[in-house]
Each structure stands twice: as C-alpha cells, then as structure tokens.
Amino acid sequence: EVKLVQSGAEVKKPGEALKISCKGSGYSFTSYSLGWVRQMPGKGLEWMGIIYPGDSDTRYSPSFQGQVTISADKSISTAYLQWSSLKASDTAMYYCVRRGGDSSGCFDSWGQGTLVTVSS
Amino acid sequence: EIVMTQSPATLSVSPGEGATLSCRASQSFSSNLAWYQQKPGQAPRLLIYGASTRATGIPARFSGSGSGSDFTLTISSLQSEDFAVYYCQQFNNWPVMYTFGQGTKLEIK
Numbered sequence: 001e002v003k004l005v006q007s008g009a010e011v012k013k014p015g016e017a018l019k020i021s022c023k024g025s026g027y028s029f030t031s032y033s034l035g036w037v038r039q040m041p042g043k044g045l046e047w048m049g050i051i052y053p054g055d056s057d058t059r060y061s062p063s064f065q066g067q068v069t070i071s072a073d074k075s076i077s078t079a080y081l082q083w084s085s086l087k088a089s090d091t092a093m094y095y096c097v098r099r100g101g102d103s104s105g106c107f108d109s110w111g112q113g114t115l116v117t118v119s120s
Numbered sequence: 121e122i123v124m125t126q127s128p129a130t131l132s133v134s135p136g137e138g139a140t141l142s143c144r145a146s147q148s149f150s151s152n153l154a155w156y157q158q159k160p161g162q163a164p165r166l167l168i169y170g171a172s173t174r175a176t177g178i179p180a181r182f183s184g185s186g187s188g189s190d191f192t193l194t195i196s197s198l199q200s201e202d203f204a205v206y207y208c209q210q211f212n213n214w215p216v217m218y219t220f221g222q223g224t225k226l227e228i229k
Contacts (some may be wrong), residue, residue, distance in 0.1 A: 002225065007129050036219070044158075045207055047218040050140060059216040062121075095163055105211020106154035106169035 002026040003033075004096045011117045012086050013078035019082040020114045022096030028076040030054040033099040035107065036070060036081045042091045050099065051079060086118045124210055126221035132229040138196045141224045145189040145194055152211040155184055156194045158223075159204045167206075168193065178224035195226075203228050 007021040022034065035050035049060040060070070072079040081094060096111035114118040122145040133139045143153070153169040156164040166175040168184035171191055186202045196201055208221040 037220075043156075044223045045209075045220040047209075050218070051215070057215065077188065100166075100169060102170070103152070103213075104154065104170040104173075105152045105213070106166055106175075106209070107156075107218075108166050108169070108175065109162040110165065 001096065002109045004098060004105040004109055006094075006111040006114045008098050009115040009117070011119070013120055014088055014118055015085050016118075017082070017084050019080050020094060020116070022079045022081075022111050024077045024079070024098065027098075030074050032101060034072065035099060036068075036079075036096045037095040037097055037107070038064075038092045038117060039095065045095075048081070048094075053079065061071065062069055070102075086116075088118050088120075092116060092117045121217065122149060122201055122210055122212060122219055124208055124219050124221035126206075126208055128224060129222070130225045130227060132227050133198055134229045135198050135200055138194065139202075139226055140196055141193040141195075141206055141226070142205045143186075143191040143193070143221050145191075145210060147186040149210060149212060152213075153184075153186070153191045154209045154211075155182075156209065157202075157204045158205045158207065164207065174190055198226075200228075202226065 003025045023027045036048040038046045048064040049070045051058045053074045069082045093113045097107035098109040100106045100108035127142045153171045155168040158164040172184045205223045
C-alpha cells in the first residue's frame with residue numbers, strides 16, 4: 001500500500017524558518033515524483049512544486065518560485081518543503097502528493113496534510 | 121498559463137439524483153485532466169485521471185468526459201458520502217505546470 005506520512009502541525013512566528021517532511025512507503029521512492037500542494041484556510045488547492053527523487057530534478061510554480069525550497073533524501077525516502085523566513089500568509093495546510101506513474105499528471109496519493117500556522 | 125474554471129461554484133442536489141460538474145480551460149490542451157474529491161477535514165482523493173479513467177476503487181457512478189478545453193464530471197444517483205468539494209486539475213508538460221480549478225461544492229438539497 002502506498003503511504004505518504006507527513007510531519008506534524010507547526011506553530012511558528014513570522015520570520016522563522018521551517019522544514020516539513022513527507023515520508024513515502026509501499027513503492028519505489030525514486031521512481032515517482034513528489035509534489036506539494038497548498039490549501040489556505042477555506043480556500044482551494046494550489047500546486048507549489050514537484051521533485052523527482054531519482055535525480056532531484058525540481059520544478060516550481062511561478063507563484064512559489066523563490067519563496068520555498070523543495071528537496072528529497074532518497075536514502076530515507078523523504079521529501080521536504082522549507083521556508084527560510086515565514087510570513088503570516090504562509091498559514092495553510094500543506095499536502096504532499098505523489099504524481100501517478102502514467103503521463104496524465106494526476107496526483108494518485110496524498111499525505112494527511114501538515115497544518116502550518118504563522119502568528120506573532 | 122492555463123486557467124481552469126469550474127462551474128457552478130455550488131450545486132444543490134437531492135440524494136439519488138444525478139449531478140454534472142463542469143471544468144473549462146482558458147485554452148485547449150491534451151486530456152491530462154484529473155478530478156478530486158475532498159471531504160471536510162480530509163485530504164483530497166483522486167477520482168478520475170486522463171479525463172475519463174476511474175482511479176482504483178472509485179465507484180462506477182463517477183464518470184469523466186470531455187476533451188480540448190471542456191471537461192465534465194458526472195455522478196449518477198448521488199449517495200450521502202458523495203457530498204463534498206470537487207476539484208479539477210490540469211497538467212502541462214512544457215513548461216511543467218499543474219493547475220487546479222477553484223472547486224465545486226456539492227451540497228445536499
């Protein structure tokens with residue numbers, strides 16, 4: 001069974017750094033891309049970026065380029081999303097997603113979500 | 121950048137009836153279109169990919185259709201567990217971009 005298990009909820013202050021994680025299991029971690037999707041409170045889904053752990057090729061949505069960093073450690077089957085300086089507007093639920101193996105570009109598995117709250 | 125527009129924003133339907141949700145793209149693209157269902161407090165789950173292929177374990181009452189810039193999710197004979205928010209999502213492979221629609225809330229009438 002494919003599983004994506006994300007790290008727990010975080011409460012941070014503006015300006016602080018943060019790195020959240022997503023551990024994949026039940027499949028070949030290096031063979032599928034992993035992405036991140038943001039959902040602000042009461043709002044819809046926004047794709048942030050995606051990484052192919054096999055070669056670390058990473059692509060970002062223009063809306064998030066330069067705002068976050070996506071990385072992966074294939075030795076422990078874990079992907080990361082990090083911020084160097086959080087803003088209140090980063091308050092949201094963040095989902096880790098696995099891109100399906102076909103060419104359709106769908107996200108066939110989702111993590112449980114990590115709630116990030118940024119407040120002074 | 122392709123913009124995905126879903127309609128209606130909210131759809132009120134009685135259990136047992138059918139529902140048709142629309143997703144329109146600002147420009148035509150391949151059939152790289154997926155549909156997701158999200159219930160309150162839960163992560164979304166994949167329903168349909170490639171515009172018309174049901175994901176593993178998805179009941180046959182869910183069907184997807186369309187091509188070019190107009191896509192539809194049809195749910196026949198709504199069950200109580202089907203009332204949720206539905207999102208469409210498009211994939212473009214150059215430049216790499218994944219775009220979601222703003223969602224349609226399917227509520228009990």
